[in-house]
Amino acid sequence: MPTAPESSASAGAVLALIRSGSVETRADIARLTGLARSTVSQRVDALIAHGFVLEDNADGGSTGGRPPRRLQLRRGEHAVAGVDLGASHCRVALLDLTGATLAQREDPLSIADGPQAVLGHVEKTLHALLKEAAHAPETLQAIGVGVPGPVEFTTGRPVDPPIMPGWHHYPIPEFFADRFGVRALVDNDVNVMALAEQRLAFPETRYLLYIKVGTGIGCGIIADSRLHRGAQGSAGDIGHIRVADDTEPCRCGNSGCLEAVAGGGALARRLTELGVDAASGSDVVRLVKSGNRDAVRMVREAGRAVGEVLAGLVNFFNPDTVVVGGALAAVHDQLLAGVREAVYRRSHPLATHVLRIEPSRTGENAAAVGAGILAIEHALSPDQVDRALAAVAG
Amino acid sequence: MPTAPESSASAGAVLALIRSGSVETRADIARLTGLARSTVSQRVDALIAHGFVLEDNADGGSTGGRPPRRLQLRRGEHAVAGVDLGASHCRVALLDLTGATLAQREDPLSIADGPQAVLGHVEKTLHALLKEAAHAPETLQAIGVGVPGPVEFTTGRPVDPPIMPGWHHYPIPEFFADRFGVRALVDNDVNVMALAEQRLAFPETRYLLYIKVGTGIGCGIIADSRLHRGAQGSAGDIGHIRVADDTEPCRCGNSGCLEAVAGGGALARRLTELGVDAASGSDVVRLVKSGNRDAVRMVREAGRAVGEVLAGLVNFFNPDTVVVGGALAAVHDQLLAGVREAVYRRSHPLATHVLRIEPSRTGENAAAVGAGILAIEHALSPDQVDRALAAVAG
Incomplete structure (x- = not known):
């Protein structure tokens, strides 16, 4: 109702x-x-x-x-923070409520160092940025955080995140509430990237899929201009959708999963089998950059596998914009070519006649800015504004 | 924004x-x-x-x-009509604004008779129902219509509907506006069935997929309690998603499409190859009802194919409720068993740990009532109510 x-x-x-x-x-x-x-x-x-x-x-x-x-x-008066926690980096951006960047910083930092070390670093960085932008800590209205793993959005707690040891159920919002007295909104990094991409690069579309192809493969979903997180917040978890005609075994116990076929780790493993030295997704990126033909061919094939799965999702969801990002997409347009080839071959004409498949436009700032947008939209929601005004009046 | x-x-x-x-x-x-x-x-x-x-x-x-x-x-004062146009039937229900049924009727009628004949029949039926319920035509606030084909929702016009010859771009809303002076909302039948299922049978869920398995296979999508139609209104068109490891040629030109593997027409064709007399989906339903073992085994296999595709959609969309309906689902729970088997084998645990997969509960009234709900939600939308009040005041 x-x-x-x-x-x-x-x-x-x-x-x-x-x-x-x-x-x-x-x-x-x-x-x-x-x-x-x-x-x-x-x-x-x-x-x-x-x-x-x-x-x-x-x-x-x-x-x-x-x-x-x-x-x-009003520009510049209030501020929010957008925090992008990656596997091996931490970026913090201070934005005003119109979305303009006031200050930002990126540092190498391993998420595997655990929540105390990582969030302690974010706390220090945020204080430094507030000082740099000449903002009192009281001007901070909310904090958005993107993390490389599944999150229960309502509580802001990571849930069994595979590459974040020590973070399971860690109360990230409470950490920030204790130190800054504001609400922190925590989400999966692919979700905040999708939000940044739609709000900043494709504001005219209301139905957008953002596919991140890196070591893992995930999807951020914008439906009717809002993030679609699904019933338990796990929407967009496409890494274990089955690729037709592929039986590559996956660490999840099934076979033919998209991640086992087209993820950076899987490509590295297959290159090693061919006698090419590659231990990780980053090695694949390096090989592609240096023009290694086996690596380039594999990226094209990975694109086809992503496209094969995406074709079904396009029929089901009917987006008008698909954005392909992530480390593998950034290094070579063969990936995008493979995706386009498979999607246009398999999708229904009605679903593709105005569909565009584009590379990511927001670049390396995407996750921090997307997390900041989450914070802005919270801070400017009618309920939150009324609460802020009542607190001053009271 | x-x-x-x-x-x-x-x-x-x-x-x-x-x-x-x-x-x-x-x-x-x-x-x-x-x-x-x-x-x-x-x-x-x-x-x-x-x-x-x-x-x-x-x-x-x-x-x-x-x-x-x-x-x-207020009960009973105003009315809306819900119209369910099937391949070979026409059901019209008169509802009040609380959703209570005032009167209804079903007649056999071929959609292939074309818009003039079919809508003329609806017009007559609706007048008869208004009379039966002792409602003046002026009490009618809106009309909802479900049709067995793709519809451009904003204009209410069918778009290249395969089993509706003569209906392409036919202005259904204008037909009703001329005769009853009210807005008609036209949608795909699977969409209005999904709406009825969520509003009436599963009101506590906000993320529901309704899969109709009959001659064709389609999906209605409820996201955040609202119908998700996608960018061009073609969302839920899952009949041509590829089933892994299947190369059955499809009338669309591709192979391994879900409809070519698990649709009623495909099952009839395969039964004929086995020497069992079956020309259509209805024949398959009849054979399953009579306990034909080949037909029952095929329905189970069809369920697995639907489940294989659905597993990917569950990972992507993260619903908490999947409803399986349509002629094939109605006749045998082997279909549902096959669906469950494949979904639970292939979906990610996070997406399935509270997922329920249930048979349709709304029954044969689903499409007419769902179309009526579309009309009620339009008639009670704030803008529409303000317009109705202004018209009386002016």
């Missing part, structure tokens, strides 16, 4: 109207919401006092009288 | 609050929306005058003074 808009005419709802571009002036708000002028003023004044909104003179000639003043989201 | 609630404190929004159960009294509405008491009264009075809402005494003892009066959706 339908979900009703809670507190539908609150200050938070008014801010959502301003942010969406539906209203520009106080008069617009009164007209659209049916609120009394005095109530509109009360809401807008609170948003201005709390630093969320700026009101200035609209440009353009007035025909006389006082020109109406234009409301907009 | 976020979608702001339009007209967030309108009468339509107030009705949505009442319908969702968020508010029960006028005082609740004032508290939740911040609207002035006088504005709340104006909104509620208009909803009562227009027959959307009823206000009566709350039961339970009052501690003195006048007890607060409880607001609820």
